[in-house]
Amino acid sequence: MRDEKMNFEILLSHLGQTVQSALALVSEPETEKIREIRLTAERPIQVVHRDKMRFIGKNGRDCGEFSKKQSLSFKNIQEIFAAVCEYSVHTYRNEICEGFITVEGGNRVGICGTAVYDQGKIINVKDISALNVRVSHEIFGAADPVCEAIRDNIGGVLIAGPPCSGKTTILRDFARQAGNGSLGTRCHVNIVDERMEIAGVYHGVPSFDVGSTTTVLNGYIKSDGIISAVRSMAPDIIVCDEFGGDEDVFASLYAMKSGVIMAASMHAFGEDELIKKKSFIETVEAGIFKWVVFMDKSCSVQKILRAEELIK
Numbered sequence: 001m002r003d004e005k006m007n008f009e010i011l012l013s014h015l016g017q018t019v020q021s022a023l024a025l026v027s028e029p030e031t032e033k034i035r036e037i038r039l040t041a042e043r044p045i046q047v048v049h050r051d052k053m054r055f056i057g058k059n060g061r062d063c064g065e066f067s068k069k070q071s072l073s074f075k076n077i078q079e080i081f082a083a084v085c086e087y088s089v090h091t092y093r094n095e096i097c098e099g100f101i102t103v104e105g106g107n108r109v110g111i112c113g114t115a116v117y118d119q120g121k122i123i124n125v126k127d128i129s130a131l132n133v134r135v136s137h138e139i140f141g142a143a144d145p146v147c148e149a150i151r152d153n154i155g156g157v158l159i160a161g162p163p164c165s166g167k168t169t170i171l172r173d174f175a176r177q178a179g180n181g182s183l184g185t186r187c188h189v190n191i192v193d194e195r196m197e198i199a200g201v202y203h204g205v206p207s208f209d210v211g212s213t214t215t216v217l218n219g220y221i222k223s224d225g226i227i228s229a230v231r232s233m234a235p236d237i238i239v240c241d242e243f244g245g246d247e248d249v250f251a252s253l254y255a256m257k258s259g260v261i262m263a264a265s266m267h268a269f270g271e272d273e274l275i276k277k278k279s280f281i282e283t284v285e286a287g288i289f290k291w292v293v294f295m296d297k298s299c300s301v302q303k304i305l306r307a308e309e310l311i312k
Helices: 004-013 016-023 074-084 089-098 144-150 167-180 222-233 246-257 278-286
Strands: 034-040 045-049 053-056 100-103 107-118 121-134 157-161 189-193 214-218 237-240 261-267 291-295 301-306
Touching: 004 016, 016 034, 016 045, 016 074, 034 074, 074 121, 089 100, 089 121, 144 157, 144 167, 144 291, 144 301, 157 167, 167 189, 167 214, 167 237, 167 261, 167 291, 189 222, 214 222, 222 237, 222 246, 246 261, 246 278
Parallel strands: 157 261, 157 291, 189 214, 189 237, 237 261
Antiparallel strands: 034 045, 034 121, 045 053, 100 107, 107 121, 291 301
């Protein structure tokens, strides 16, 4: 397991001197609980924990939301953005147009600014005014309940829950365990990491331990990546995040017919919302997903159900 303290220090090194100096003064137990760091022009640094949010000034102390003196300036945001891009913004043009950049350690920086369009397609984002840093966490054993539940009846797994409920963390550990033999045999796992968050690939190498037999298709559109993996990598299991579009359903059906098991996540605040989703119904009826794992806001596995029971 990686050193979370070291990961946080590495993350700070990518956020420029202003943020690095401020957050270096936050106590170590507090930094371990940080889930997001929100940086907005004319606002203090906003730190989000699992159960609370607070504002921190450039001096590292808690402050009020509208403490102008301790707020980041637009120039500060530009400097931080340049640091995130390793002072080579043009190198990250594609990622910027997608709305986020993955930095070392698998940490993801969301971008807010002014979109520049050409023929209906975003070709740049300028005047960056806010950045949302999602601090990555690796939890070995997070998928233990899932592996135990399906070991004797292995089939497609859907992780369902609200935003920031730990779905990606569960998928990441599931890939690791499946690749290491926790399902009874070592499985060849492919991660189709469209948003570059599950494996946290940085300069071609995963930032997380995703399993000894796991390979990553990084930045692929899910449907393209799923089909490419089936055709070229002969996987036993394909893992992907934020499943849902018609193309995803089609690609997953193609994978299933090729003997591949799917493991994916989907946004849903509970059973009632999930069963209203067309893509969920279609995948369960087709037999793509046999199991549904429900997460809650505490980032814990709430329950694990057979998917067919939800659509009777």
